[in-house]
Amino acid sequence: AAIATCLSDVEQHRSSQCAARIPEAGALLDLLEKCPERQQKGGFPVVVFEGLDATGKTTVTQSVKDTLNGILLRSPPDCISQWRTVFDDEPESIKRAFYAAGNYILASEIAKASTQAPVIIDRYWHSTAAYTIATEITGEVQGLPPAHDEVYQWPEDLLKPDLVLLLTVDPEERVRRLQRRGLKKTKEEAELETNSLFRQRVEESYRRMVNPACQEVDASASKEEVLKTVLQLISKHCAL
Numbered sequence: 001a002a003i004a005t006c007l008s009d010v011e012q013h014r015s016s017q018c019a020a021r022i023p024e025a026g027a028l029l030d031l032l033e034k035c036p037e038r039q040q041k042g043g044f045p046v047v048v049f050e051g052l053d054a055t056g057k058t059t060v061t062q063s064v065k066d067t068l069n070g071i072l073l074r075s076p077p078d079c080i081s082q083w084r085t086v087f088d089d090e091p092e093s094i095k096r097a098f099y100a101a102g103n104y105i106l107a108s109e110i111a112k113a114s115t116q117a118p119v120i121i122d123r124y125w126h127s128t129a130a131y132t133i134a135t136e137i138t139g140e141v142q143g144l145p146p147a148h149d150e151v152y153q154w155p156e157d158l159l160k161p162d163l164v165l166l167l168t169v170d171p172e173e174r175v176r177r178l179q180r181r182g183l184k185k186t187k188e189e190a191e192l193e194t195n196s197l198f199r200q201r202v203e204e205s206y207r208r209m210v211n212p213a214c215q216e217v218d219a220s221a222s223k224e225e226v227l228k229t230v231l232q233l234i235s236k237h238c239a240l
């Protein structure tokens, strides 16, 4: 399934002539091969936060982690994030193999952490899927694969979270937050800012994901209000 695809993608790139150019692909594959397959979740809830850049994921995940005494994780996981810039400059298929592999490596961390405390995650599979789907077409959301297409399914061999919250803010507020933050953006995020059709395709892809689907949260309110809404949703959907 998905892990096989991303393994073969990375393997292909390791064994191809570009391997000399991307030695990190070999190191990534070694890490991936060490991860046990079909990881099981522990007894604590696993909650994922998704959304476009600057919708407030970092802010809210930190607060939720503090409130619930939880463990905060992100995709791509810290153990491979030093290679991110290398893969971000590669062609689309190599870049996506990196992010896909990162989700499987993260699954091992989630399995372990969820035996200790609630796990809060900043991006996971839905990010990889939504940005990939949105990149593969151009133009309006009408051009996306139809709702219920299998591209919107969660990979059957990847550990599932209990709850996925999709943070959305209106485009003007999002740009204000991006500007206020003033951090260096990934190339793709710079493009997002200017390309509103791409942004719409990413959000619509997020909304079509199923099993688990994303629950949308309007994140335009103040940090305190957003935190309150999110904590209510978590206590409604997860046994804490």
Ligand SMILES: Nc1ncnc2c1ncn2[C@@H]1O[C@H](COP(=O)(O)OP(=O)(O)O)[C@@H](O)[C@H]1O
Pocket (backbone or CB within 6 Å): 051, 052, 053, 054, 055, 056, 057, 058, 059, 060, 177, 178, 180, 181, 219, 220, 221, 222, 223, 224, 226
């Ligand atoms: N609810 C909010 N209202 C106003 N500003 C916010 C809110 N949440 C986050 N911000 C600000 O917006 C910027 C982007 O937030 P951040 O949490 O880094 O988003 P992300 O992790 O989704 O990229 C930051 O400068 C942050 O302080």
Ligand SMILES: Nc1ccn([C@H]2C[C@H](O)[C@@H](COP(=O)(O)OP(=O)(O)O)O2)c(=O)n1
Pocket (backbone or CB within 6 Å): 052, 053, 054, 057, 075, 076, 099, 100, 102, 103, 123, 124, 125, 127, 128, 129, 131, 186, 188, 189
């Ligand atoms: N699990 C993940 C995480 C990120 N990605 C990709 C999707 C986009 O190209 C970028 C977004 O990452 P970026 O660092 O800009 O986002 P944040 O600042 O963390 O909100 O990474 C992914 O494909 N899969």
